[in-house]
Amino acid sequence: MNRGFTNSTKLGIALSIAAMALGLLSHAQQPAVQSAPAPLLQPEQQALTPPPAPSWQQGRPDAMKSSTLAPNPPGMTAKPAAEMKLDKIKLPPGFKIELWAEGLPNARSITVGAKGTVFVGTRLVDAVYAVTEKDGKREVKTILKGLYRPNGVAFHNGSLYVAELSRILRFDNIEDNLDNSQRPVIVFDALPKDEPHGWKYLTVGPDGWLYFNIGAPCNICVPPDTHAQIVRVDPKNGVLEAVVKGVRNSVGMAFHPNTKEMWFTNHGRDWMGEDMPNDTLHRVAKKGVHFGYPYCHQGDTLDPDHGKGRTCAEFTPPALKLGAHIAPLGMRFYNGKMFPAEFRNRIIIANHGSWNKTDKIGFNLMQVTLDAQGRAVKYEPFAEGWAEGNNYWGRPVDVQVMPDGALLVSDDVAGALFRISYQR
Numbered sequence: 001m002n003r004g005f006t007n008s009t010k011l012g013i014a015l016s017i018a019a020m021a022l023g024l025l026s027h028a029q030q031p032a033v034q035s036a037p038a039p040l041l042q043p044e045q046q047a048l049t050p051p052p053a054p055s056w057q058q059g060r061p062d063a064m065k066s067s068t069l070a071p072n073p074p075g076m077t078a079k080p081a082a083e084m085k086l087d088k089i090k091l092p093p094g095f096k097i098e099l100w101a102e103g104l105p106n107a108r109s110i111t112v113g114a115k116g117t118v119f120v121g122t123r124l125v126d127a128v129y130a131v132t133e134k135d136g137k138r139e140v141k142t143i144l145k146g147l148y149r150p151n152g153v154a155f156h157n158g159s160l161y162v163a164e165l166s167r168i169l170r171f172d173n174i175e176d177n178l179d180n181s182q183r184p185v186i187v188f189d190a191l192p193k194d195e196p197h198g199w200k201y202l203t204v205g206p207d208g209w210l211y212f213n214i215g216a217p218c219n220i221c222v223p224p225d226t227h228a229q230i231v232r233v234d235p236k237n238g239v240l241e242a243v244v245k246g247v248r249n250s251v252g253m254a255f256h257p258n259t260k261e262m263w264f265t266n267h268g269r270d271w272m273g274e275d276m277p278n279d280t281l282h283r284v285a286k287k288g289v290h291f292g293y294p295y296c297h298q299g300d301t302l303d304p305d306h307g308k309g310r311t312c313a314e315f316t317p318p319a320l321k322l323g324a325h326i327a328p329l330g331m332r333f334y335n336g337k338m339f340p341a342e343f344r345n346r347i348i349i350a351n352h353g354s355w356n357k358t359d360k361i362g363f364n365l366m367q368v369t370l371d372a373q374g375r376a377v378k379y380e381p382f383a384e385g386w387a388e389g390n391n392y393w394g395r396p397v398d399v400q401v402m403p404d405g406a407l408l409v410s411d412d413v414a415g416a417l418f419r420i421s422y423q424r
Contacts, residue, residue: 338405
């Protein structure tokens with residue numbers, strides 16, 4: 001019985017059998033040859049193509065291939081107090097700095113709860129801390145674990161918002177549940193998952209929306225339309241909107257207490273020279289503007305590759321050039337009452353410090369004075385001494401004005417919070 005084999009199928013089988021027979025006959029007619037065993041490859045011979053370069057090397061020109069410059073090792077542990085050289089910190093007359101809390105490995109962004117709890121995010125140890133104070137004693141607790149890149153933290157209406165690499169979470173009634181783990185409410189979970197410049201800074205705007213960065217997924221490239229921008233999300237319904245574009249990597253932003261305009265810090269690209277381009281401070285006068293990346297840097301310098309055929313006049317320039325490779329991170333408008341009156345509404349910026357520069361700079365706090373029109377007219381040191389030459393013992397990350405008017409500073413290398421106060 002024919003069990004479904006068609007004529008064409010039978011033909012195919014017959015041709016296959018014939019081909020096998022010819023192959024066997026041909027093989028039988030060849031003289032026997034003793035084949036040598038295949039040589040074993042040494043481990044260094046097995047990779048036929050070199051592994052891709054790390055992302056921080058992307059954009060490095062051939063002339064700098066031999067450069068030994070590389071990112072600074074991240075802070076993953078907390079230093080003992082004896083290794084924090086606070087006596088080296090230089091401040092204006094009348095100010096002092098002290099250790100406020102220790103034992104916070106990789107301490108990054110800061111926010112303060114309605115009851116005075118200080119919350120601290122991390123970039124690399126996947127935890128969020130809470131610092132509480134009772135009867136003059138402070139206690140550091142790890143309240144959230146197992147998150148992924150929870151760098152951004154913001155407090156609003158009794159809830160703690162946490163920005164991970166690719167989603168925004170909300171923890172309700174957090175100050176009443178510091179010792180009780182709780183399931184978060186997902187505000188938004190469809191953000192890009194790129195690691196380069198993927199960690200977030202998070203703040204609440206005057207409109208109640210959450211503002212944060214989506215960095216460029218590279219050192220220098222034409223990014224997807226979803227990247228290199230600052231966005232906002234409505235925490236009530238998860239609606240996401242772009243605010244401004246052309247922003248390579250902002251890890252600090254705040255709103256002016258009077259004008260309600262957003263200001264933010266931004267990191268310039270690497271591998272364009274020891275002193276180029278500047279990192280920058282930006283003012284958002286209106287929604288939808290483009291600040292230049294990757295075509296124009298620091299408002300007046302075209303990129304050697306991506307700037308061809310463009311002009312910097314197409315883009316909105318920065319409010320201030322801050323210096324090349326200083327890595328400005330967190331910033332706040334000083335709105336407390338402890339510091340002298342002239343500090344009111346000044347911007348305090350935490351500079352994390354350079355790596356793409358032979359003679360390191362940064363590792364300090366800088367202050368920016370604005371005039372009545374909101375223009376940056378003065379840029380000067382506020383606190384210096386985290387580094388001596390190219391050696392640093394700490395790296396400032398964020399600043400936060402406390403209810404009493406003092407200024408907290410987070411440090412991800414020291415794993416600590418410092419308090420700067422003023423006494424007349």
